[in-house]
Amino acid sequence: MTERIETDERTERWRRPSEVFAVRLREMRNERGRTLEQLAARVNEMGVPMTKTAVLRIEKGERGISLDEAVAFAAALNVVFASLLSPPEGEVIAVTDKMAMNGERFREWLRYGLWDWQPAPDEAHDEGRANFHRSRLAALARAMAEAHDAQDWGGVTYLDEQIRQEVKRRERELAQQTQEASDAS
Secondary structure, eight states, X not given: OEEEOOGXXXXXXXXOHHHHHHHHHHHHHHHTTOOHHHHHXXXXXXXXXXXXXXXXXXXXXXXXXXXXXXXXXXXXXXXXXXXXXXXXXXXXXXXXXXXXEEHHHHHHHHHHOOOOOXXXXXXXSHHHHHHHHHHHHHHHHHHHHHHHHTTOHHHHHHHHHHHHHHHHHHHHHHHHHHHHHHHHO
């Protein structure tokens, strides 16, 4: 879920993308049984200068990283690049100081360019909810068309299921609204 809150309300669970990358890099390096020295050597073999000390500092969050280096790490570890940016289950990634999303939504955004739009508090009435669902369905349909054009059949299947779930969610909301209106009369 996308959250929009003020900076001073930022929770301890939120991690910056660079913090997530550092944690994931260390986890994936360890899962593959690679030492700092082995990973640095592999990245060097791929043409990106890297030292053991630099890898350690990146993993500790003491050194920034270029996009080229990040991609080289993913290639050297043979992992999906997006997995190095995906927060652990239950954690939230801070997209900006005022916006964050959970890991599932962040991965969805990385793969399909989707945000989990939430209506603003003043739009929580029926019209705002209807606009929310229309926007969500339009975004899913655009992403599905892009996945189809790219022949990403797994993406098409995933997005088809997301569209079906969104329609069911809206049907449940409408049924609940009808029931509440009936109960009120």
